[in-house]
Amino acid sequence: MIVKLGANRYGKAETRLVHVLRDGPVHHVKDVNVSTSLSGDMEAAHLTGDNSAVLPTDTQKNTVYAFARQYGVGQIEEFALRLARHFVATQPSIRHARVTIEEYGWNRAGPHSFVRDGGEVRTCVVHHDEDGRSTVLSGLRELVVLNSTGSEFHGYITDEYTTLQPTTDRILATAVTARWRHTAPEASSYAKSYEEVRRCLIDAFAGTHSLSLQQTLYAMGERALTTCPEICEVRLSMPNRHHFAVDLSPFGLDNENEVFHAADRPYGLIEGGVLRDDAPDAGFAWE
Structure with a gap:
């Protein structure tokens, strides 16, 4: 009997991020839940424990926070695309990135006061691969x-x-x-x-x-x-x-x-x- 590794992926699930854009006295809030998932040359990690191709999930979490500070969040589809393209472009071992985001709405109650929206949750899923193909699911x-x-x-x-x-x-x-x-x-x-x-x-x-x-x-x-x-x-x-x-x-x-x-x-x-x-x-x- 021959046993082999099948399809696999790994990542950081549910990184909670609240970004406050301070536009003078009027603030804007983005409240999101970001999950990243990467796949590529991961055979050695599974078969021998060689982690040289693995970008730690903690690094993925930190990237989410750093990108929010550097670029803001904006539309969740744009934020997910930026993250997915970054992981594939900067890591040769990563051939495909999947980023999912949920956004929780807040209604304005003043220049810097908000009430949580009890309605639906906005979502997106972005795929990006080493061939440069991006797909966005809102x-x-x-x-x-x-x-x-x-x-x-x-x-x-x-x-x-x-x-x-x-x-x-x-x-x-x-x-x-x-x-x-x-x-x-x-x-x-x-x-x-x-x-x-x-x-x-x-x-x-x-x-x-x-x-x-x-x-x-x-x-x-x-x-x-x-x-x-x-x-x-x-x-x-x-x-x-x-x-x-x-x-x-x-x-x-x-x-x-x-x-x-x-x-x-x-x-x-x-x-x-x-x-x-x-x-x-x-x-x-x-x-």
């Missing part, structure tokens, strides 16, 4: 949305274990995780693109009379792609946050879809991608 998670009507579910497979009743009027609720791939990294205005894609996802969710969450997922991806020419692919993960009408008949009360129990688990999980027919191959696994 995204968001925990975008919680709900339609109180305009959703149906019927016509599905039934067997001896089916108890679910068909419905023509139900609550549809989910917490959207979405990622979208930019056609050309430098061609996008990331802040504008983020706001536009986010708006498209919400508008399509709200405006689609849904016969299934799958149908809604496709409508959301399609809206983003047809509105935003700078992106070529959207991938969505959408748990079905089930709401069950409570039986109030023991108390002599009716319930015409007004009082619900919101169940947290188990839940249906709907995932899928929507892409342009001319979208270039990503060249890597999204995960």
Whole structure:
């Protein structure tokens, strides 16, 4: 039997960084979580313990902080690109860098006072390799949305274990995780693109009379792609946050879809991608 080393990568996960840009009396805050992951000539490190090709994860963490001081953070996609390109360009043993960033929003309450935003988390994943190819995936998670009507579910497979009743009027609720791939990294205005894609996802969710969450997922991806020419692919993960009408008949009360129990688990999980027919191959696994 022959045993060999498979695909591998290593890095520093979840470097918490808060950067304060002091623009006179008015300050600006960037609150991010940065994870770096590197791959390349790592056979010796795994097979013999020779670390001569390894850039320590502590160094990767320090680079994040140093770059924030030298260049600021700005748009998270730009910051991730700068880090990824640095690791590949400066270390001959590193052939591919993956940088993921989550950004946590703060709402201004004064020139230097802020209140943490309880909404969705903005995300990005950047890949850069030794051939100079960069790919940027922007995204968001925990975008919680709900339609109180305009959703149906019927016509599905039934067997001896089916108890679910068909419905023509139900609550549809989910917490959207979405990622979208930019056609050309430098061609996008990331802040504008983020706001536009986010708006498209919400508008399509709200405006689609849904016969299934799958149908809604496709409508959301399609809206983003047809509105935003700078992106070529959207991938969505959408748990079905089930709401069950409570039986109030023991108390002599009716319930015409007004009082619900919101169940947290188990839940249906709907995932899928929507892409342009001319979208270039990503060249890597999204995960």
